[in-house]
Amino acid sequence: MKILVPVKRVPDPATTIRILPDGSGIATDNIKWVINPFDEIALEEALRIKEKQGGGDVALLSVGQQAWQEQLRTGLAMGADRAILVRADQPLDTLAIARVMAKIVGDEKPELVIIGKQAIDDDSNQVGQMLAEMLGWPQATFASKVEIAGTKCTVVREVDGGVETLAFELPAVITADLRLNEPRYASLPGIMKARKKELKEIPVDSLGLDLAPKLKIKALAAPAKRQAGRKVGSVEELVGVLHSEAKVI
């Protein structure tokens, strides 16, 4: 089966985010960049499906700058077969990103797209759903279990208050939640092999799409910093202040 896994380059979740003084963005010096953790889970799931089926094609897709090659190489080292980087140096909003992905899906014709439920930088949680709508495909967001039998797919999803099971025919878009799996690490032979795998670049302008952003970030600000409170000396005192001062119990 052909599976497409879109991946995004994001700051490592353990990075302290610092906002530039003029509010135009975040300071990117000294940031360690990684594959978005949810996209890593999506990739792991694609690899497991391929392994279970005893073959197939897992392609990575990024829409971004030259430097994103690094994360694509990491994904190839984890086991993806090839990678596509749609080179775009301008800022794109989620709608534009989904449009680019829909175009690539049209060319590549995968039977399944698995993507992280959200990127941990802009936290939008939109692209998978938008892509599904643009393609006219079923979607299963926040997946915690995926089962495929022929062209039939059953997904268990994490929803408020429980889990929901959906069924549909492929092709489809699935978005990965935390519980879906635990991603593997790239092995040393994997890293060696990744160097020789195909990484195709496509200039975004060659796709002929309307990519003018409809959502613009006007300014970034740091949230109000929380003041450290005070230490209390005993459990008695703690319960006392929670009752009479904070009035929360």
Add this chain to the structure above:
Amino acid sequence: MGDVLVFAEHQAGHFSKATLVAVNAGIELAKKRGGGKCIAVIAGENLDGPAGELARYGMSKVIALDDPKLAHYLADLYAQALSALAKSLGAEYVLATATAMGKDLMPRVAARMGAPMASEIVSIGGDGTLVRPLYAGNALATVEMDGPIKVVSVRATAFDSAKPGDSAAPVEKAKPELDPAGLKMQFVSFNEIKSDRPQLTEARIVVSGGRGLKSGENFKTVLEPLVDEMGAAMGASRAAVDAGFVPNDLQVGQTGKVVAPELYVAVGISGAIQHLAGMKDSKTIVAINKDEEAPIFNVADYGLVADLFKAVPEMVEALKKVKHS
């Protein structure tokens, strides 16, 4: 211009606090966008009762998309019905709370209409500009959207819920526009996770445990009595989840759940950035940790440097006394 269409999610005719938050935010946005109307839409089957109930919450009108085909929520089906309605009304905004359903549905609605979407807004500026968190709340972005129609989801913890009034808005029934060729998803089942405890994202009090608990067994025997004594939801740090003490769905943090309860009690949690991102908007934060240098104390309103295995059972007893006094 300026009309806001609010998608009012319901569970078998009942409205959660989260839905009433969307109604309130929709009324505020309509007001700030030049005095447009706030119209609520409810979808499903046999909606007379729920639509009437919803109409008491201060919007201009309630539209009920009443159709047996809408009995079960499905993203492709609902996206069709909601975007067709928004277009026919000429609404400027379509808005919902960022619940699991809202998160699933609204981007699909946006894509169907070619509209931009702002996710999980936390405030609305005087001119109707929207503020949303990025980097798990470590940055706040003021965003501007272009186009005749825009989609917004609202963070449930960032706004108050709408309050019921004495009068009720008119309720209108409408037939949803559905194209059967576009319906490809099938609902199989919903398994409710039954718990006597409140949901993590809706709870007034959250008690979370970290690696300091040392084992899953200790979560049960040491932490859970405190959770239940406080009527709280139970959470955990990523470290505790990764160590296998508790399942992932309890994880509070950047890659888990973001919570903002009135009281957050962090027990044996050091306070990694990852975790702080998921709980630092809580109203009151309590930290119990034996390491007085733990970063959690930098965000805690009340910190207790103590051995949790001693302090937590003591706290359960002390709370019992407060309750009986």
